[in-house]
Amino acid sequence: MDERRLKELIEEKKYVTLKKELEELNQVDIAELLEKLDVYTALLIFRMLSKDLAVEVFSHFSVEQQRNIIGLVTDKELKYIVEELFFDDMVDIIEEMPANIVKKILKHAKEEERSLINQFLKYPPESAGSIMTIEYVDLKKHMTVGDALNHIKKTGLDKETVYTCYVTDENRKLEGIISLRKLVISDEEKTIEDIMNKDVIYVHTHDDQETVANIFKKYGFLALPVVDKEDRLTGIITVDDIMDVIEQENTEDFQRMAAMAPSEEKYLDTDILTLAKHRILWLLVLMISATFTGRIIMKYEGVLQTIVVLTAFIPMLMDTGGNSGNQSSTLIIRGLALGEIELKDAGKVLWKEFRISVIVGFMLAVINFFRIYLFDTVGPLVAFTVSITLFLTVIISKGIGSLLPMAAKKLNIDPAIMAGPLITTIVDAISLILYFKIATLILGI
Amino acid sequence: MDERRLKELIEEKKYVTLKKELEELNQVDIAELLEKLDVYTALLIFRMLSKDLAVEVFSHFSVEQQRNIIGLVTDKELKYIVEELFFDDMVDIIEEMPANIVKKILKHAKEEERSLINQFLKYPPESAGSIMTIEYVDLKKHMTVGDALNHIKKTGLDKETVYTCYVTDENRKLEGIISLRKLVISDEEKTIEDIMNKDVIYVHTHDDQETVANIFKKYGFLALPVVDKEDRLTGIITVDDIMDVIEQENTEDFQRMAAMAPSEEKYLDTDILTLAKHRILWLLVLMISATFTGRIIMKYEGVLQTIVVLTAFIPMLMDTGGNSGNQSSTLIIRGLALGEIELKDAGKVLWKEFRISVIVGFMLAVINFFRIYLFDTVGPLVAFTVSITLFLTVIISKGIGSLLPMAAKKLNIDPAIMAGPLITTIVDAISLILYFKIATLILGI
Numbered sequence: 017m018d019e020r021r022l023k024e025l026i027e028e029k030k031y032v033t034l035k036k037e038l039e040e041l042n043q044v045d046i047a048e049l050l051e052k053l054d055v056y057t058a059l060l061i062f063r064m065l066s067k068d069l070a071v072e073v074f075s076h077f078s079v080e081q082q083r084n085i086i087g088l089v090t091d092k093e094l095k096y097i098v099e100e101l102f103f104d105d106m107v108d109i110i111e112e113m114p115a116n117i118v119k120k121i122l123k124h125a126k127e128e129e130r131s132l133i134n135q136f137l138k139y140p141p142e143s144a145g146s147i148m149t150i151e152y153v154d155l156k157k158h159m160t161v162g163d164a165l166n167h168i169k170k171t172g173l174d175k176e177t178v179y180t181c182y183v184t185d186e187n188r189k190l191e192g193i194i195s196l197r198k199l200v201i202s203d204e205e206k207t208i209e210d211i212m213n214k215d216v217i218y219v220h221t222h223d224d225q226e227t228v229a230n231i232f233k234k235y236g237f238l239a240l241p242v243v244d245k246e247d248r249l250t251g252i253i254t255v256d257d258i259m260d261v262i263e264q265e266n267t268e269d270f271q272r273m274a275a276m277a278p279s280e281e282k283y284l285d286t287d288i289l290t291l292a293k294h295r296i297l298w299l300l301v302l303m304i305s306a307t308f309t310g311r312i313i314m315k316y317e318g319v320l321q322t323i324v325v326l327t328a329f330i331p332m333l334m335d336t337g338g339n340s341g342n343q344s345s346t347l348i349i350r351g352l353a354l355g356e357i358e359l360k361d362a363g364k365v366l367w368k369e370f371r372i373s374v375i376v377g378f379m380l381a382v383i384n385f386f387r388i389y390l391f392d393t394v395g396p397l398v399a400f401t402v403s404i405t406l407f408l409t410v411i412i413s414k415g416i417g418s419l420l421p422m423a424a425k426k427l428n429i430d431p432a433i434m435a436g437p438l439i440t441t442i443v444d445a446i447s448l449i450l451y452f453k454i455a456t457l458i459l460g461i
Numbered sequence: 462m463d464e465r466r467l468k469e470l471i472e473e474k475k476y477v478t479l480k481k482e483l484e485e486l487n488q489v490d491i492a493e494l495l496e497k498l499d500v501y502t503a504l505l506i507f508r509m510l511s512k513d514l515a516v517e518v519f520s521h522f523s524v525e526q527q528r529n530i531i532g533l534v535t536d537k538e539l540k541y542i543v544e545e546l547f548f549d550d551m552v553d554i555i556e557e558m559p560a561n562i563v564k565k566i567l568k569h570a571k572e573e574e575r576s577l578i579n580q581f582l583k584y585p586p587e588s589a590g591s592i593m594t595i596e597y598v599d600l601k602k603h604m605t606v607g608d609a610l611n612h613i614k615k616t617g618l619d620k621e622t623v624y625t626c627y628v629t630d631e632n633r634k635l636e637g638i639i640s641l642r643k644l645v646i647s648d649e650e651k652t653i654e655d656i657m658n659k660d661v662i663y664v665h666t667h668d669d670q671e672t673v674a675n676i677f678k679k680y681g682f683l684a685l686p687v688v689d690k691e692d693r694l695t696g697i698i699t700v701d702d703i704m705d706v707i708e709q710e711n712t713e714d715f716q717r718m719a720a721m722a723p724s725e726e727k728y729l730d731t732d733i734l735t736l737a738k739h740r741i742l743w744l745l746v747l748m749i750s751a752t753f754t755g756r757i758i759m760k761y762e763g764v765l766q767t768i769v770v771l772t773a774f775i776p777m778l779m780d781t782g783g784n785s786g787n788q789s790s791t792l793i794i795r796g797l798a799l800g801e802i803e804l805k806d807a808g809k810v811l812w813k814e815f816r817i818s819v820i821v822g823f824m825l826a827v828i829n830f831f832r833i834y835l836f837d838t839v840g841p842l843v844a845f846t847v848s849i850t851l852f853l854t855v856i857i858s859k860g861i862g863s864l865l866p867m868a869a870k871k872l873n874i875d876p877a878i879m880a881g882p883l884i885t886t887i888v889d890a891i892s893l894i895l896y897f898k899i900a901t902l903i904l905g906i
Contacts, residue, residue: 040660042660042680165645168646172645172646173646196645197618197624197641200614201618217487232704233704234489238624255701259678262708270715273791274791275784276788276791283793284801284802288820289820295817300825302781302784303781303825307832309780310776314773324762325759327762327775328755328759330772330775331754331775331779332751332755335747335779335886335889338882339885342719342720343721346716346719346721351728356727364729368733375733375741376737376741379741384748392752436787437787440784444776448776
């Protein structure tokens, strides 16, 4: 079913067919389709869905659609949604809703859930606590495999995942984990203690979500337990939520590296003032920093007046320097983010980049020499001046491009900030000074 | 256990303790630890591990370590490894190994497996076929839930995942899927046909891995079936492999956007000649393109000689233009990659970027005017010339920055190529022409 078919069926009031065809779709697709209708029609169709499916569809609506629907449904309907939503989805929704709607939602939450919601809202943003959920399968080590499977049979439908189960003691301390695969292939008489995995990898509620994502990537887990300061199991994080985290972290890095304040919102959903605000600060900082380059040029005004053609090569030198530095910084920033490069590799990285820059710089300089000597019809001394500057600029910019991200990491600043735009500004100044020094030396001005 | 403890135990020849402590660890960690030993010691420890664990550890070794180990183990050991490895891991290994080792591996594969390996090696790189595996649970629709669970109990250990099971007919056509969760909570007497999900989302062997990753992200699946041209089930892709794909695709985008040829290899494992080769081409192209900028400056030599101070603002104008364009292109490229922006949004995006660029450009221009008028002590007319050029440069560069990635997408070129470095080069030329035109107009040169 596509949008056209949906609207056709609505127009012809063929609701039975519509319900049947809709319920064959994946909940994500149903949510996507309903977003394309006006809110009243959407609510009409939403109400036709079977109750459990409706809740699932609801959790995939956009924030705006959720707000609209909550504003329109009856108290009874809202109560059902609130009760059936997974806890992490509910917390996410509460975080995004205006106060009056939050109040309406909390009214329908059970007392204990309400205090849990408050606790969850207090976890720092981008922490493990802020992305975990509480619907996990909790087993005891004295249970037999048969008991455990029965327990899952009874409670499994309401759990975010049943594929990894958690074994806790009477104080909620995590004692082990066991996969449903292991349960299914094991003898029913065995106890959980016999077959559970005791060497559990877990994270703390306040760990950064990037750390969590790296653990998922390294081990290929489907879920990861989250414990509090007293090592009590407080929640789990599932792999589907981690995929969002990975993309979010990548998007933030892309944005920082392009000199923007990072934002979680989708581009098309963000208003232009917010977008402008996210961009102006860095542009301003970089523009004002570029003053230095201007000052350097003014200082060497005399040189430029004597040999005006030197001005013509300034953009090429600046751009090549910026691009060279950008290549190095991007690789280092990415390597640091993925954990492929660590601070202790700094020496290795610098040595590597130095050798690369000598090769690359030399080739560029040679090609450049012949290109400008032959086609720009400048004297060999000018061509030589430009080329030797180019060679040194490539080496220096690759050095800066690899050093700055690691220095940032060392100082606990996000390395992504040390990307192209900042390095370009620094490299510009250095390459200009070099250029003029070399020109005065070689051309004897 | 850490590296120090491992080496201590080896030195003191406490092998029983060592084996015990090692086997408590996750297989990924064991592989990581063994990488830190010389290959003979690593092999010694590797041989101590229980056979099944050893195979799992083997699949997590680096390519080099795998090569070393294969070169040293006996034929019998190799046979065991080859038989027990997951099929996708085996294909990955074969792709990376030199011919003599591939021959050695294939000698131990069963006849039917050998022809399957050949088939898998033919899938295009980065296609769904190249990342899928064949170890899935295959059910028939007439089976009861009890039958199915028994089937899983018997065969489940050798499957890449048992959490999603696939229902096929006698011609291997995919008829439905069913989750282990559903099986576990369902009545044992029901047939698979009654409870399976018939509206299956799947991909084809030749679909791009990026498409596959986007489906995983959208639906939060744990596994996805892959069918051939005749809609026969040929394999499955699991979420842990998709996480690697996501990071690989992101890394490629980062590299393309920084004007490099993309590479899958880790930075520290890549030799400097390869790294240099990946960088030089784009640097060369961009360096030669910058010739235009030089030509423009030479053409307006006269203007610069009359008012030398104009040269001082060239770097600032170029950098701000580059940075502005970079911001836009990064957001658009990222939006396109995540599917948040589609080609049909082109008009919306351009209109949005235009309004943002007017706001940002105006603010920068005003601040710039006062800054250079007051601090650089140039006349108001020069300050005005620079500022109006800045304003227009920001608007044009944001326009180009948003247009080029979408044009690339339209032409089926990777939008990531249309990033900062290329846009900077184009914006440089345009902003210089603007600058000189405006200068001659306002300053009457």
